[in-house]
Amino acid sequence: MPDFLPKTMLDRGTFWTPVPDWTSARLHGDGWSARAVPDLHRVLVSGNLEAAVASLAPGAPSIGLWQIAEREIHALRIGRDRMLITSVEPLAANPGWNADGYAVSLADDAYRTVEIQGPKLRELIAEMSFVDLEGRSPSAATLVCGQPALLHRTSPDCARLHIEAPLATTIWHWLERR
Amino acid sequence: MQLFSCPFCGPRDETEFTFGGEAGKERPEPAPDVSAEDWSKYLHRVGNPRGRTREIWVHHTCGEYFLMERDTVSHVVAGTQSLRGGGA
Numbered sequence: 001m002p003d004f005l006p007k008t009m010l011d012r013g014t015f016w017t018p019v020p021d022w023t024s025a026r027l028h029g030d031g032w033s034a035r036a037v038p039d040l041h042r043v044l045v046s047g048n049l050e051a052a053v054a055s056l057a058p059g060a061p062s063i064g065l066w067q068i069a070e071r072e073i074h075a076l077r078i079g080r081d082r083m084l085i086t087s088v089e090p091l092a093a094n095p096g097w098n099a100d101g102y103a104v105s106l107a108d109d110a111y112r113t114v115e116i117q118g119p120k121l122r123e124l125i126a127e128m129s130f131v132d133l134e135g136r137s138p139s140a141a142t143l144v145c146g147q148p149a150l151l152h153r154t155s156p157d158c159a160r161l162h163i164e165a166p167l168a169t170t171i172w173h174w175l176e177r178r
Numbered sequence: 179m180q181l182f183s184c185p186f187c188g189p190r191d192e193t194e195f196t197f198g199g200e201a202g203k204e205r206p207e208p209a210p211d212v213s214a215e216d217w218s219k220y221l222h223r224v225g226n227p228r229g230r231t232r233e234i235w236v237h238h239t240c241g242e243y244f245l246m247e248r249d250t251v252s253h254v255v256a257g258t259q260s261l262r263g264g265g266a
Binding site: 065078079080082130131132135136137138139141142143146148 | 179184186187188189190191193194238239240241242262
């Protein structure tokens with residue numbers, strides 16, 4: 001390569017934000033802390049959500065924006081006919097079309113989940129998103145730091161963000177610089 | 179900042195929405211008989227009215243396409259309606 005070209009052309013990797021170790025990443029801020037939630041199982045379902053939840057997460061309520069999901073299986077509403085189901089234990093889901101009228105896509109690695117908690121949680125989220133947390137929106141999907149994400153809580157002072165994996169580093173980097 | 183109301187999600191910030199086109203356009207059919215001029219007119223010619231207008235928008239965080247009636251001068255939104263029932 002000619003000498004007049006910048007050496008950075010040899011390795012474009014140096015331009016990208018380092019990806020955190022999603023198995024152990026943690027941050028501590030003023031009044032809040034964040035951690036990556038590893039090993040969460042996820043499936044995306046589309047179509048007849050009532051039938052899908054009855055099969056994959058019996059009894060789990062549809063969780064909308066900022067709503068509290070208390071069980072270990074969370075049925076997070078994305079849209080009118082689309083949902084992300086997350087679980088600590090593996091989900092008994094077969095990918096593809098189901099005769100009951102819904103489609104299942106395995107999504108274990110499609111998302112990263114970041115859990116944020118602490119007394120200043122609300123102030124932090126207010127900086128990250130324009131959305132009205134008290135609006136009782138049935139959809140947990142919104143924009144966080146400009147990126148699409150699902151936002152809900154597991155307790156009054158503990159929120160979870162489910163972010164499409166390629167975009168998660170952006171939000172984590174925002175938190176690092178906060 | 180302006181709030182638009184998604185028929186499914188409720189009021190959300192304008193940054194979550196994308197303009198999808200003018201409402202009421204009918205695709206010329208049958209396709210093999212449509213001239214290049216008519217196809218180009220369908221794709222590219224828009225009324226761009228001043229004042230009250232009916233438009234298709236998409237709330238891209240939830241994927242909902244819907245009809246929105248708004249004023250292009252005052253930016254006042256008269257209402258939104260799901261496309262599930264048709265009519266756009």
